[in-house]
Amino acid sequence: MGPGPSDVHPRVLRAMATPVIGHLDPQFLAIMDEVKEMLRSTFRTANEMTFALSATGSAGMETCFVNLLEPGDEAVVCVNGVFGNRMSDIVGRCGGKLYRVDASWGSPIEPQQVQEALRECKPKLVAIVHAETSTGVLQPLADISRIVHEAGALLLVDAVTSLGGTDVRVDEWGTDAVYSGTQKCLSAPPGLAPVSFSPRAVAAMDARKTKAQSWYLDIAMLRNYWGGQRAYHHTAPISAVYALHEALRIVLEEGLEARFARHRRNHELLRDGLEALGFRFVVDPPYRLPMLNTVWIPEGLPDVPTRRRLLDEYNIEIGAGLGEFAGKVWRIGLMGCSSTENHVNMLLSALKRIMQPA
Amino acid sequence: MGPGPSDVHPRVLRAMATPVIGHLDPQFLAIMDEVKEMLRSTFRTANEMTFALSATGSAGMETCFVNLLEPGDEAVVCVNGVFGNRMSDIVGRCGGKLYRVDASWGSPIEPQQVQEALRECKPKLVAIVHAETSTGVLQPLADISRIVHEAGALLLVDAVTSLGGTDVRVDEWGTDAVYSGTQKCLSAPPGLAPVSFSPRAVAAMDARKTKAQSWYLDIAMLRNYWGGQRAYHHTAPISAVYALHEALRIVLEEGLEARFARHRRNHELLRDGLEALGFRFVVDPPYRLPMLNTVWIPEGLPDVPTRRRLLDEYNIEIGAGLGEFAGKVWRIGLMGCSSTENHVNMLLSALKRIMQPA
Numbered sequence: 001m002g003p004g005p006s007d008v009h010p011r012v013l014r015a016m017a018t019p020v021i022g023h024l025d026p027q028f029l030a031i032m033d034e035v036k037e038m039l040r041s042t043f044r045t046a047n048e049m050t051f052a053l054s055a056t057g058s059a060g061m062e063t064c065f066v067n068l069l070e071p072g073d074e075a076v077v078c079v080n081g082v083f084g085n086r087m088s089d090i091v092g093r094c095g096g097k098l099y100r101v102d103a104s105w106g107s108p109i110e111p112q113q114v115q116e117a118l119r120e121c122k123p124k125l126v127a128i129v130h131a132e133t134s135t136g137v138l139q140p141l142a143d144i145s146r147i148v149h150e151a152g153a154l155l156l157v158d159a160v161t162s163l164g165g166t167d168v169r170v171d172e173w174g175t176d177a178v179y180s181g182t183q184k185c186l187s188a189p190p191g192l193a194p195v196s197f198s199p200r201a202v203a204a205m206d207a208r209k210t211k212a213q214s215w216y217l218d219i220a221m222l223r224n225y226w227g228g229q230r231a232y233h234h235t236a237p238i239s240a241v242y243a244l245h246e247a248l249r250i251v252l253e254e255g256l257e258a259r260f261a262r263h264r265r266n267h268e269l270l271r272d273g274l275e276a277l278g279f280r281f282v283v284d285p286p287y288r289l290p291m292l293n294t295v296w297i298p299e300g301l302p303d304v305p306t307r308r309r310l311l312d313e314y315n316i317e318i319g320a321g322l323g324e325f326a327g328k329v330w331r332i333g334l335m336g337c338s339s340t341e342n343h344v345n346m347l348l349s350a351l352k353r354i355m356q357p358a
Numbered sequence: 359m360g361p362g363p364s365d366v367h368p369r370v371l372r373a374m375a376t377p378v379i380g381h382l383d384p385q386f387l388a389i390m391d392e393v394k395e396m397l398r399s400t401f402r403t404a405n406e407m408t409f410a411l412s413a414t415g416s417a418g419m420e421t422c423f424v425n426l427l428e429p430g431d432e433a434v435v436c437v438n439g440v441f442g443n444r445m446s447d448i449v450g451r452c453g454g455k456l457y458r459v460d461a462s463w464g465s466p467i468e469p470q471q472v473q474e475a476l477r478e479c480k481p482k483l484v485a486i487v488h489a490e491t492s493t494g495v496l497q498p499l500a501d502i503s504r505i506v507h508e509a510g511a512l513l514l515v516d517a518v519t520s521l522g523g524t525d526v527r528v529d530e531w532g533t534d535a536v537y538s539g540t541q542k543c544l545s546a547p548p549g550l551a552p553v554s555f556s557p558r559a560v561a562a563m564d565a566r567k568t569k570a571q572s573w574y575l576d577i578a579m580l581r582n583y584w585g586g587q588r589a590y591h592h593t594a595p596i597s598a599v600y601a602l603h604e605a606l607r608i609v610l611e612e613g614l615e616a617r618f619a620r621h622r623r624n625h626e627l628l629r630d631g632l633e634a635l636g637f638r639f640v641v642d643p644p645y646r647l648p649m650l651n652t653v654w655i656p657e658g659l660p661d662v663p664t665r666r667r668l669l670d671e672y673n674i675e676i677g678a679g680l681g682e683f684a685g686k687v688w689r690i691g692l693m694g695c696s697s698t699e700n701h702v703n704m705l706l707s708a709l710k711r712i713m714q715p716a
Contacts, residue, residue: 005596008378016597017375020366020547022675054549055413058592059574090573183593189378191412191549191595213571215448216417232680234416235541237549238363239374240595317380322590 001347002319003133003292004161005183005190006335008243012188015246016239023236031245032226032236038248042163042186042256043178043196045170050196051226052244053217054237057160057181060193062090063217064156064177065127067205071095074123076153078102078109082134082322083158087127094213099123105135105324106282106294111143118151124204125154125176131162133184134322136283136294136331138166145174154201160184163194164251165263165291165335176201182240185263185291187336188247191240247336263290266339270332273348277355282329291339293332294325298355303327306354314350359705360677361491361650362519363541363548364693366601370546373604374597381594389603390584390594396606400521400544400614401536401554403528408554409584410602411575412595415518415539418551420448421575422514422535423485425563429453432481434511436460436467440492440680441516445485452571457481463682464493464640464652469501476509482562483512483534489520491542492680494641494652494689496524503532512559518542521552522609523621523649523693534559540598543621543649545694546605549598605694621648624697628690631706635713640687649697651690652683656713661685664712672708 021028032051039050053063065087069075075096077087080103091098099121101113109128118126126148130139141157148155154176159168165185170178176198183190197205197219205219212218216234225233251259267290271281274295282294297303303320307330310316319331334343379386390409397408411421423445427433433454435445438461449456457479459471467486476484484506488497499515506513512534517526523543528536534556541548555563555577563577570576574592583591609617625648629639632653640652655661661678665688668674677689692701 002380004593005378005380013375013377017371019371020363020541022360022363023548025669025675055417055574056592056595059413062572062574086573093569093571093573181593183378183596189595189597190381190593191598211451213451214420215444215451216413216420216575234414235362235539235548237414237547237595237598238541239547239601240549240598243597311383317383 001333001338001343002317003331003333004181004335006185006187006333006338008187008189009247009250009337011250012243012246015242016189018239018242020238023238024230024232028238029230031241035241035245035248036226038252039194039196041252042248043168043170044172045196047170047196047198049202049223052241053193053195053222054234055193056190057179057193059217060160060179060181060195061087061158062214063193063195063219064179065090065094066212066214066217067219068125068154068156068177068201069094069096070208070210072097074099074121076101076114076117076121076123076126078114078126078128080107080109080135080137081105081129081132083129083132106137108137108139108287109144111147114144115147118147118153123153125156127156129158130168131159131166131289131292133161133292134325136289136292137287138162138289141173149174154204161289161292164259165339166260166289170196182244182247185336186244186247186251188243189240191237192244263334263339266334266341266344267291267293269341270334270344270348273344277348277351291333291335293334294329295332297328297330301355309354310350314346316347316350318347359691359696359701360675361689361691362539362693364543364545364691364696366545366547367605367608367695369608370601370604373600374547376597376600378596381596382588382590386596387588389599393599393603393606394584396610397552397554399610400606401526401528402530403554405528405554405556407560407581410599411551411553411580412592413551414548415537415551417575418518418537418539418553419445419516420572421551421553421577422537423448423452424570424572424575425577426483426512426514426535426559427452427454428566428568430455432457432479434459434472434475434479434481434484436472436484436486438465438467438493438495439463439487439490441487441490464495466495466497466645467502469505472502473505476505476511481511483514485514487516488526489517489524489647489650491519491650492683494647494650495645496520496647499531507532512562519647519650522617523697524618524647528554540602540605543694544602544605544609546601547598549595550602621692621697624692624699624702625651627699628692628702628706631702635706635709649691649693651692652687653690655686655688659713667712668708672704674705674708676705
């Protein structure tokens with residue numbers, strides 16, 4: 001019940017134990033094709049270039065930047081938590097010119113802030129986090145997308161924590177580059193980064209004057225490995241692809257809307273219980289993530305010892321605060337298979353025993 | 359029986375199906391420590407900085423270059439197959455100045471060639487492939503290492519295919535940066551890249567003036583995640599680490615010397631059988647890899663249809679030729695759990711039935 005990895009479904013664990021076959025075996029290529037198709041359904045996109053990178057969600061972030069930016073390109077990065085900060089770091093490593101749009105931790109980025117930034121620069125892309133795992137903020141994207149495209153820029157979105165747990169409408173929201181992880185609301189083990197690129201983003205990559213600085217994450221080669229040519233690039237993590245395949249089947253069997261409703265329902269149950277115990281939420285109600293609940297640690301309740309007791313005595317992991325929230329905030333995940341009424345009851349009961357002994 | 363992934367031991371498959379716990383859970387940190395210790399034994403090194411990157415072997419290659427090279431640095435790359443070519447590509451992406459030392463495909467690099475290159479430049483590193491998976495060449499390293507260090511350069515070694523199947527003596531051979539993969543002679547699924555860096559290599563990284571161009575593969579941060587501080591960087595692929603942990607236990611239970619002897623023995627058995635069927639080996643005997651056997655496809659035997667029949671009728675995968683060997687050479691893997699007498703017999707019998715029907 002931390003910020004991920006979430007509990008993995010037994011069917012997915014079983015898939016992980018499937019014997020490994022060759023990464024160019026026709027049977028494995030068929031599995032890759034099905035993963036692409038199911039990722040399109042989950043991202044709600046028709047983007048041809050939708051697949052899973054052979055590394056974790058963080059590499060998904062890096063992939064989007066190193067393939068879209070060339071040295072000297074301008075980029076606007078919206079920062080209201082750890083992951084916006086990380087994006088800024090990566091822009092620097094790409095030799096990009098960075099314009100930051102900052103909001104306080106726990107608040108969303110306002111469309112007007114992006115509008116103002118776009119008066120001061122002519123960026124190739126605007127990057128923003130849909131679900132800030134460090135703060136629990138759900139970022140509305142529709143208005144910002146319109147502003148970004150009116151300025152002729154590409155919209156790059158971090159959907160690591162949101163995909164599979166709340167709506168991610170890649171096509172409807174005009175998202176040009178989006179990445180996610182497998183270990184949050186998809187409830188597969190960590191190890192792959194689902195990505196999707198719009199035709200606009202692909203055109204921008206095709207127009208590059210320089211090679212991407214990363215060989216491993218170079219979409220120009222990866223598209224021929226996951227695409228029609230099946231050109232050898234690297235050896236895909238076969239077992240992780242099996243796992244994602246089974247996890248996506250489970251997501252689509254449940255149905256996206258039903259899955260989102262479940263995440264909302266369990267979030268509300270947790271919220272009511274935590275508030276009854278005296279916890280206050282960090283984020284205002286309209287911007288709360290259902291799968292990642294951030295609460296201020298109540299005065300008098302020690303951070304590390306309490307989390308340690310939850311782990312040692314109750315076998316429950318919750319997440320520590322990161323960055324400026326360290327020691328002040330807890331992050332409670334209700335992601336994928338971990339978003340159940342039993343999980344909520346288990347945590348609330350344990351906290352109650354710890355906070356109100358005897 | 360291709361160039362990897364190899365068969366995965368049932369114990370490793372079972373480890374993959376272990377429920378996923380948090381990547382900062384004390385129990386998982388203990389597993390990471392054991393993986394580091396077992397990798398040191400397998401690499402035959404005392405290097406503190408020995409761990410597994412959260413991506414496949416190809417990312418191991420990229421990690422070594424992007425952390426050791428800065429723009430303008432000179433690098434000598436030895437090229438006698440696909441993977442030396444790939445190293446050259448990556449040097450360019452790092453902004454490095456490339457000096458190539460070429461040998462024909464199927465032959466090793468001669469120490470004298472490296473000596474000559476080092477008269478023409480003053481490189482930061484010399485990179486070489488220990489086991490060229492595209493050609494089947496085992497590269498002797500001791501003499502070249504001496505020459506490289508006399509010139510004050512670092513030695514970077516690709517041990518993707520050799521580790522766990524033939525001797526890799528990181529300390530004795532003065533290897534400064536080495537990377538491998540999990541899906542070859544370690545017989546774990548693909549997905550991680552074991553790496554080890556000498557104190558000299560670490561000093562070179564500490565002396566950098568610029569950040570590494572990759573955030574995901576930045577050793578300056580990864581060392582604090584795998585090292586004492588356990589600073590959050592990314593979410594490790596938990597299940598893949600479980601698998602590597604179990605695979606390394608199996609390697610060390612068998613014993614390195616016994617494992618190498620088994621790989622040699624089965625290689626000899628395969629060699630005798632293939633030669634009896636009229637196959638000729640690509641590589642001269644002293645330089646043949648025991649785990650990756652390259653043979654010229656005999657005249658009259660069609661490449662793709664024969665491999666397809668092996669797969670469809672006999673459930674055996676062997677590897678196609680890559681690059682200039684495409685259509686001319688087969689690559690037959692006897693790696694880790696796939697290096698058994700039964701595998702050899704199975705392939706030889708199937709080939710015999712195809713080549714000498716009734």
